[in-house]
Amino acid sequence: MFKPFQTSRAITGPLYLQIRLHSTTNQPKFGFALDIDGVLIKGNRVIPQAQRALRLLNGENASGKKIPFVLLTNGGGVTEEKKAAQMSRKLDMDILPSQIVLSHSPMRSLVKKYKDTPVLVVGGRERSCKDVAEQYGFQRPIQPDDIHHWEKSVWPFRRVTDDEAYEAQKRYDFSREPIEAIMMFHDSRDWGRDLQIMMDVLRSKNGMIGTQKTDYSVQDTPVYFSNPDFLWSNEFPVPRYGQGAFKTALEAIYKRHTGKELKSTSFGKPHRATYEYAEKILTSLLPNNTPLQRVFAVGDNPAADIAGANAYGWTSILVRTGVFDGKGNSSEFPAKLVCDDIEEAVHWALNEEGLK
Numbered sequence: 001m002f003k004p005f006q007t008s009r010a011i012t013g014p015l016y017l018q019i020r021l022h023s024t025t026n027q028p029k030f031g032f033a034l035d036i037d038g039v040l041i042k043g044n045r046v047i048p049q050a051q052r053a054l055r056l057l058n059g060e061n062a063s064g065k066k067i068p069f070v071l072l073t074n075g076g077g078v079t080e081e082k083k084a085a086q087m088s089r090k091l092d093m094d095i096l097p098s099q100i101v102l103s104h105s106p107m108r109s110l111v112k113k114y115k116d117t118p119v120l121v122v123g124g125r126e127r128s129c130k131d132v133a134e135q136y137g138f139q140r141p142i143q144p145d146d147i148h149h150w151e152k153s154v155w156p157f158r159r160v161t162d163d164e165a166y167e168a169q170k171r172y173d174f175s176r177e178p179i180e181a182i183m184m185f186h187d188s189r190d191w192g193r194d195l196q197i198m199m200d201v202l203r204s205k206n207g208m209i210g211t212q213k214t215d216y217s218v219q220d221t222p223v224y225f226s227n228p229d230f231l232w233s234n235e236f237p238v239p240r241y242g243q244g245a246f247k248t249a250l251e252a253i254y255k256r257h258t259g260k261e262l263k264s265t266s267f268g269k270p271h272r273a274t275y276e277y278a279e280k281i282l283t284s285l286l287p288n289n290t291p292l293q294r295v296f297a298v299g300d301n302p303a304a305d306i307a308g309a310n311a312y313g314w315t316s317i318l319v320r321t322g323v324f325d326g327k328g329n330s331s332e333f334p335a336k337l338v339c340d341d342i343e344e345a346v347h348w349a350l351n352e353e354g355l356k
């Protein structure tokens with residue numbers, strides 16, 4: 001019901017309460033970084049404890065305070081806006097784009113270097129990652145589809161579908177258009193073709209696809225990966241291979257062909273750049289000048305969520321609803337605490353901070 005004269009608690013309450021509520025000294029100085037897959041959702045199913053946990057963070061706790069949180073995922077392939085809308089729908093609550101940190105979100109920092117130059121953007125469905133790259137500010141993202149459409153003999157084992165061909169850009173002539181960097185934004189939908197095309201760029205003279213250099217002592221084309229996960233978990237009983245496994249394949253082919261190790265830069269958990277980015281976002285969600293003193297990181301993947309959080313000095317909490325389902329703690333990357341699910345994790349953290 002619309003209540004035009006509804007007043008806020010701060011205005012109707014006693015003066016001391018108004019001051020208390022407006023004082024930044026009383027604001028929470030901590031926040032949460034929550035993984036999505038295996039913590040909030042599994043495949044397409046929402047983990048039931050997740051909605052209750054998020055309501056606690058959204059102010060439905062004993063203190064009535066909203067606790068800042070970001071959803072920090074090694075997933076991606078869509079813009080932060082799309083992911084926020086998707087998560088809001090699934091979780092039945094408002095999640096803002098500013099609360100979403102995707103695997104490729106920190107790759108915005110590469111725009112200043114590659115704004116106007118052609119870069120190969122690999123992965124994702126149809127042209128979704130090209131859209132993400134354009135939204136970040138890359139002016140000339142090229143997809144493997146574009147190259148495959150330009151010259152079918154690049155990968156003769158399947159044709160570019162009509163849909164892909166329709167989307168593929170005809171404005172490029174890759175015999176004249178040097179590709180300056182390779183950026184993997186999401187999982188490849190066609191490992192064979194994408195490995196071939198990435199190797200074509202890496203083997204080329206100055207990024208000119210179709211040429212071949214003879215001296216591999218210097219790697220001309222920088223390679224960036226957005227997600228180091230070797231495995232990920234969905235509804236299937238056995239974990240699936242992720243971008244980390246794709247990287248292993250590319251490195252093996254590169255080594256076999258050139259005799260050299262492939263040099264690359266990786267973003268996503270557990271890499272530091274991702275945590276620096278996420279902490280900036282969390283700080284921006286706090287009222288002005290409130291220092292962020294503690295971050296609770298909840299995740300299901302010891303090698304990504306727990307290793308990254310521990311290395312960055314966050315309080316790591318491992319849950320048993322995803323990749324990890326062991327009895328005790330992870331032996332390789334032990335978390336500060338292991339919980340059955342996210343609800344238990346949030347209760348524990350709020351208790352730690354005296355908000356229960």
Ligand SMILES: [Mg+2]
Nearest residue numbers: 035037038300
């Ligand atoms: Mg996960």
